[in-house]
Amino acid sequence: MMEVFNRRWQDVDRARASTLKAIGDLLRVHGKTLHDYNLPIPDDRLLEPELDNQLFHAIDVAAQWAPQVDALNAQQRTVFDRIMVAVDDDQDVAKTFYVDGPEGTGKTTLYGCLKWALQNQRPPREVLCVAFTGIAASLWDSALDVWIAVWYAD
């Protein structure tokens, strides 16, 4: 991680501060702090004001979804595994899934985990999220209204 920051800043102190901040952000998701691991607190003066770049976005997304994939319950895990296997299967297997369940049972969480896991495969998969209404699509990062997606595909 520090190498990535160092390439960006070309400055080892700033790279160290940015790395510590990123590690601190990841730890915070797990209820821990840098202090818990005897790591130093990054010098604020060396940090950029909040950076909106791809690396930080990727770290945020990983911090959000990586723990959720591990925490899927048995039913979510069954669906998750089945879909992941089907995506990777080159045979002519069914690849259309309909996930349903009462409210609050973890469907959205499951979709998020699938999206994140597929985008983080090597090589990464492209994932297009669509919803039937613009309002629903707006709840997802980079999701599209299904009609707009069809229009783009044409």
Ligand SMILES: Nc1ncnc2c1ncn2[C@@H]1O[C@H](COP(=O)(O)OP(=O)(O)OP(=O)(O)O)[C@@H](O)[C@H]1O
């Ligand atoms: N495996 C899990 N372990 C713990 N909490 C979970 C798990 N899956 C989902 N949750 C939590 O349960 C809540 C409801 O999850 P989610 O929004 O994914 O459900 P949903 O089925 O999409 O709900 P709705 O139908 O109302 O949109 C969220 O706070 C989510 O973080």
